[in-house]
Amino acid sequence: MAEWHRVAALSDLSLEAPLGVRIGDLQIAVVKLEDGVYAINDVCTHEYALLSEGFCEEGRIECPLHQACFDVRTGKVLNEPAEVDVATYPVKVEDGAVFVQVP
Numbered sequence: 001m002a003e004w005h006r007v008a009a010l011s012d013l014s015l016e017a018p019l020g021v022r023i024g025d026l027q028i029a030v031v032k033l034e035d036g037v038y039a040i041n042d043v044c045t046h047e048y049a050l051l052s053e054g055f056c057e058e059g060r061i062e063c064p065l066h067q068a069c070f071d072v073r074t075g076k077v078l079n080e081p082a083e084v085d086v087a088t089y090p091v092k093v094e095d096g097a098v099f100v101q102v103p
Contacts, residue, residue, distance in 0.1 A: 003097040004092070011096065013037065018061060020052030023102050028089060029099060030037075031072045033059055037062045037091045039100045045084035 007021045013032040013048040020042050021028050027042035042052050042059070049065035056062070060069045060078055068082030075088040090101040 002090075002101050002103050004101050006097050007039075007100050008098045009096055010037070010093055010098055013098065016056040016058075018042075018052040018054070018056050020050055021100075023100065026102055026103075028100060029061065030091070031056055031061065033072065037093060039089040039091050040070065040072060040075050041086040041088075043086070044068055044070075044082060045086055046082040051086070080095065086087055 005023045005101050015032055018029045028039050029042040030039050041047050042050050044051055044063040046068045047065050049063050051061050054064040059072050059091050062069045069078040070086050075086040077085055081092045092099050
């Protein structure tokens with residue numbers, strides 16, 4: 001059963017500044033955009049670098065290793081060298097806290 005986990009205070013998130021968090025065995029990048037907060041798997045599907053250590057702009061997160069880009073909202077690959085999408089996770093904000101739901 002999927003569970004909600006508190007990962008940060010909303011006030012701790014800066015616009016388009018990825019925050020890497022660990023929930024159990026999962027590494028997740030949490031990103032605040034103009035239209036909401038999103039969570040994706042933090043590990044690039046190309047060479048396994050942490051996406052949260054990369055650059056984010058206009059909803060695109062760039063891997064710091066080889067510049068593969070993913071859509072923060074959908075997890076879809078936007079350019080090579082990555083070919084496999086990353087997982088996304090539901091996010092909710094309650095009472096100023098950010099929660100991510102993981103299986």
